Amino acid sequence: MALVLTTASVPDGEKLTYWRDALGRALVPMAVTARADGPFEGRISTKWLGHLRISTIDADAHRMSRTPAHIADAAAGPAADQVAVGVQRVGTATLIQDGRRTFVGEGDLVVYDTARPHSLDYPRRFSTHVVHMPRRAVGLPEEGLRQVTGTAIPGTDGIGALLATFLTSLTASVPPCAPAAAASLATGVVDLFATLVDTRTPRVTAPRTHPGDHLVLRVRDHIDRHLGDPDLSPQTVAAAHHISVRYLHRLFEGEGVTVGRLIQQRRLERCARELARADDSAPTVSAVAQRWGFANPAHFSRVFRAAYGLSPREWRGAQNALLPTG
Known part of the structure; x- marks a missing residue:
């Protein structure tokens, strides 16, 4: 079963505040700024697959910002150390993290680190899938992760297309399965993401040839x-x-x-x-x-x-x- 949070029945004057709290509950605490006047509408559905948190967001145009203050408040909790991978299904976005400003188009994968400040700006109504993975479960070196966080990756070919398709299928319907099977599926997602990172990380040393x-x-x-x-x-x-x-x-x-x-x-x-x-x-x-x-x-x-x-x-x-x- 999924946790579903929606502004549908919330009074107009309280919708944006409700949405900010909903994002904090389902994802991580963030500041929210609407980009248009009038009542704000948003819906987020979140499920678990093993150690992965899988969410679908459908909402009006707005900007979500995770600041150093948010990170400091959550430093003792698991949300402080997650790697997020999104699939932009409808609409576009601009991601800012680590000094990078990246345009995210429909079908693109977007990667960001919840342990560092970032913002996502959606100029019009949008739909996106987001998977949160505990950093320790990912098991990649920091330098490798920083090569891809704050970036958009085409979801149309190669490993990017495979990961985008897999994530879209999971968010559409997380299959009911035993915990062991769920853990295996989650590990498959993490392994596929690690492979994607590996293909996009510049090689600075020659392959090891030591006999050991x-x-x-x-x-x-x-x-x-x-x-x-x-x-x-x-x-x-x-x-x-x-x-x-x-x-x-x-x-x-x-x-x-x-x-x-x-x-x-x-x-x-x-x-x-x-x-x-x-x-x-x-x-x-x-x-x-x-x-x-x-x-x-x-x-x-x-x-x-x-x-x-x-x-x-x-x-x-x-x-x-x-x-x-x-």
Whole structure:
């Protein structure tokens, strides 16, 4: 079921204020400025697919601005660290972020970062689909993301067309499915977006040809397949690949993360996804922690809060806050 917020039954003098609050509830807090006199009309529908928040906005011309003050107020919550990908279905827009001013035409994809100030200006009535992805779920380096945030990407060919079609289909009808299937679909969206970013990120270094590269890939795969083992550690990883711990650390010197940190990051990502489940069969926080290799609940709570800014229970509540209660 979707959360639907509309100005249809709101008194004319209160419509714009209602709309600002609706955007803050369904998306992120923003300032709203109408571009025309007269009653404002808008409708937003929001659904969840795994850890993705999927929204459709139909509204009259207006400008939405996310300021440093908004970001500071939301700094402790999950909305402060989202990557948004929109598909402009009807009308046009102008996006401003990081000093970039970008025209968005019908059919274009638009990418922006909710953790940094931005504005979207719609000069006439419009319709757009927006998908919010937790930054940690995206798993891309900051420099890669900044290559595409604040930009518009044609949705007519290549990976852009594939992603635009996929997102449009999901927003039209999020399929009813089990949590595991929803998580897989959400991961597919994130992976497709990551591929799009990769194709648009300039290569500043030659492809790696070091003999250890294939071993790094094998180690990463081993870690992903054994996250539920509480004994997983650099020592056990090294032993499984018949190398020393010292050599293992040398292999990862160019990866931007230590092996121990990688294990913890991957475990936290799996926990965060599973905690976003909202059905009655969703496991307890302690069960999720144990499933992904955290033997000590107190330690899990500490590292989760350090990574996501919320306790595991607060994260679960925040991820499900938009779902209808009736």
